[in-house]
Amino acid sequence: MALLKRINPFSRPNNDTGFGTNANGYGGRFINRDGSYNIRREGRSFMHRFNIYHALLNVPAWQFAVVILLFYFSINLLYSGIYWWLGADQFQGIIGKTAWERFKEIYFFSTETFTTVGYGRVNPVGDGVNVVAAVEAMTGFLSFAVATGLIYGRFSKPRAHLLFSDDALVAPYQDKSALMFRFASYKENQTLNNVEVQVTLGLQVQENGNAVYKFYTLPLERKMVDSLAMNWTVVHPIDEDSPLLGFTAQDMETADVELYVTVRGFNDVYANTVIQRTSYTYQEILFNRKFVPMYRESDNGKTTVLELHHLSKTKEAELR
Structure with a gap:
């Protein structure tokens, strides 16, 4: 019950995720890093x-x-x-x-x-x-x-061709802290347009003496961009509206926190809307780190270089 009290009572759970709330029925993460669902079906023959x-x-x-x-x-x-x-x-x-x-x-x-x-x-x-x-x-x-x-x-087959950072971060942000991760398109001559991102938080709490999962759609600093020409750092400010307000790394481990991310955009190469998913568990959420810049001016000064090998590179954040 102590952990349940940490969750902001004004944060409305999202009951439309497609996942149930019974904590005893789940093993491991909800969504794998490659975007596939961590589910194995039984009860019918393999060939069926x-x-x-x-x-x-x-x-x-x-x-x-x-x-x-x-x-x-x-x-x-x-x-x-x-x-x-x-x-x-x-x-x-x-x-x-x-x-x-x-x-x-x-x-x-x-x-x-x-x-x-x-x-x-x-x-x-x-x-x-x-x-x-x-x-x-x-x-x-x-x-x-x-x-x-x-x-x-x-x-x-339409694909988004996105790379996500290996870890999500909890880092200083303006006058508070924020949960953030970043991603970028890795294909040359391909840009996603009208890109939307949705981040859902799943965590385990005690409710009436039973362990249950609660899901929250996290409010973001920006949930849509016109085009993804460079990288996008997705930021969820941890403020009075955030269900993560006051959470420490130990709290996230106790609550079995997982973020699952859905990115949707229009790929003009395939002339179709594409979707890509990924997730971050509490082991993949680092505290007091921040991302280093991943783009620079070219040597001749005529173009911008997006350094994809720096997508997951972080450094220690200065605490305020």
């Missing part, structure tokens, strides 16, 4: 819950490339095994003498059939392998149609 198309659209590029390569080599290995089982004598043009050399030629015949290249030196003459080759050719062009759709979907 899993969406392979959605997964392949969202995995990192290197994982997507590995999946494509593994599928390509594996499906050709499967068909090569079927051809080998039906017999290498059902092909003409094979010049290999050993079993390994003949299998390699059959494998490469499979890749040529799968991709519909068909060089022609090795070709099927038996009915069995001709039927399998026909099925493989159909599998090949259907697979490439799916892969093309996935590649296009990944390239054309």
